[in-house]
Amino acid sequence: MSNGPTPTERFIQGILPENPVYRQLLGLCATLAVTNGLKPALTMSVAVGFVLLSANVIVSLIRNLLKPHLRIVVFTLTIAAFVTIVDRFLAAYMYQMSKALGPYIPLIIVNCIIICRCEVCASRQSVLTAAADALGQTIGFGLALVSIAVVRELLGTGTLAGLPVMPAGWPSWVIMVLPPGAFLTFGLLLGLVNWIDAVRSSKRRRKG
């Protein structure tokens, strides 16, 4: 019925080959802003995952009714509705976390990852594929966030998710949990990912 990648392909692509943060450079506001600790990073990944899954499923269900010139508006309004649900849920059950994440929860509405997935996948393919795509992208987003958050929290405060890890007397690199640390860590990790990728592809070329 529908052509294009199968659900399994979509799922696997989202995790590493088309990682939303390292490969597509999407959703960077959230990536940089909430990675000063492991806990906010995980909460953000789950929140984005819920919104992405719900929005992808809904958009996929109504894909035949969408008019081309109105589709972006429909996407954003759908996303805004689900973000409101997440926001109220966090405010009710995880008040401290909701305070800490502040405006970055509502800013999920303009997170490019979700709009991009609605546009690329959900508005063209069946519900199953869209759901698999959402799960894969969420795992990829979560991995990227966790990788940055681990570096920043470990160096910045010597803890992981609030538990002390580094030996006593670790001089906290406070700059890492402040805004500049986010740019530096992500920039260096992005360079590292590009470098590993270049090395691997040159090896493959030599073999082939």
Next chain:
Amino acid sequence: MDYLVDIFLIAVGAALINNFVLYYFVGICPFIGVSRRVDMALGMGGAVTFVISIASFLSWTLTTLVLMPGAPVTRWVAGFFMPADIAAAVDLTILTYIVYIFVIASSVQFVEMYVRKFYPLLYKSFGVFLPLITTNCAILFACLIIMSHVVGVDNPAEAWGLGKSLVLGFFGGVGFTIAIVIMAGIREDLDLCDIPEAFKGAAITLIIGGILAMAFMGFTGVDSGLRAALGGAP
């Protein structure tokens, strides 16, 4: 006098101390994507400042008149359907996100059509950036800050008026422009540098962004010093 000091500090805060890009990380996508040439960066900054001011005006007006608990328009409309005391308590704050994003998307559309029709020259300089702005986090972020200062305050006397909201929006846009133009200037010179292959493009831009953010951290605490110097209430 106190009001003027407040306005001045909001302006300095939004443009420099808590710069939208380098402190709050909003508007990172154009910061990395469009900051290749200074003239393009200026066009993008102008477009964002323009739309952010309009969105600030609309979001303050809608929040105060329609969305917040006991807002006049809502109370008046609800008064036709229910007793006055219940109508006064109608609270539409849960709709804020949907309303804001709808307002931003539609005002960007209208601004684009208006500018294209009546100011062709202006359209040439920044028109192409307008559609991108709908999904620019900086706009929604300004609306959310304004909302938090209108709905979230405990003391009604401290709620922001229209003036403060507009100043926040406009100078937030100015701050965005400052950051993106500095970045574009550095990147123009960077073309002549020998950068490792893996760091070309986004990675080096982010690292430079980190160094810029460190430089902007130098502004921390300037606001309390200014307030003391200008003799406002602490």
